Amino acid sequence: MRSLLVILLSAMLVDNFVLSKFMGICAFLGVSKKLDSAVGMGAAVTFVMACAALATYPIYTLILIPLGLEYLKTVAFILVIALFVQIVEMFLKKAVPPLYKALGVYLPLITTNCAVLGVTILNIDNSYNLGQSVVNAVGAGLGFSLALIIFSGVRQRVNAADTPAMFKGVPATLIAASIVSVSFMGFSGMFS
């Protein structure tokens, strides 16, 4: 059993969801133009990931396993995440309007973000218990935020730079992402 701190740090840095597992690339490329939106999206994803891990663990262990329906986990989890995002959106709107104002627009984007479904399935695949699952989800979310925040800085420079015409736009962004990813390769092997 790996300690919680190791799980947290390795989900954040070594197995960074965006830069080494390629999850949530759409959000990574779509919402990293500005620091503000990167922070907002990162916070929203971290929050939903942690809650999704909390919600899917009991569903898997208390409902799916006793009924022998483990193979339904993809269907069950994506439904839970979709419902959950909807509920969080409604709850925040009523109960915590300032937080809703900050995160509201990002929430619907998260339902189809593969990082959220990915982290819940990874928790099951790694047979983490409830505590480890939540820590893993928080680590993954923080790693996602970190990648987004770093990249939003890089991207402002790239957009201002004079790149060859055929590389303008998406290609230059992807190559910049490649270089950021190289820097995260430095963390590999830290906890093995």
Added chain:
Amino acid sequence: MSEKKTTNTYELVKGIIKENPVFVTMLGMCPTLAVTTMASNGIGMGLATTFVLVCSNLAISLLKNIIPKAVRLPCFIVVIASFVTLIEFLLKGYIPALYDSLGLFLSLITVNCIILGRAEAFASKNNPWKSVLDGLGSGLGFTLALFLMGSVREILGSGQWFGIDLHLPVTMTVFVMPAGGFFALGVIIAVVNKLAKKAPPKELGCAGCPNASRCQTINKKNEEGGND
């Protein structure tokens, strides 16, 4: 969308080149980067996605009058997730090697924006036959893109193609690593742009994505917010 008179061949062919999901509309980037360390994985992932895309397009097109508009996205996702579970079983049973190498990303076909995008933009508005052709076309376009990416990364990264050693003097391991994936995709899109002789996309093409309006709201809000 108005029911434009389009030929069936057009529906099939448009997804392969003109509206290639990866190189032109920039959808489904996650699997494009993650599973393309080998050409064979790329083809496997592409065909699995094509299967789900064709089946879900058919099912959604048949169910389009029953599904209430307000809850259509959750309904689409459940239909898609069911077919993903099906293909997971099929691969596990018949091609276990592919099942192992695709791993988590097989389940993640559920949230591939190409599939939800086609369901929302096409299948929910067109007849079943056209929807199947549209799904097949987009799926084959996706497979083609994954095959191309997989070939480039396998040849440059490990000096092999479909596992056959090519005896290259130099190999660059970085291409099978995550960083190489981003780099290869960036260069391929740049080359495609050059060959297509058109302005490269400034933004990620949200056109097919059901969340497009949200993305634009965020970006617009940022522009109005100015620099701070």
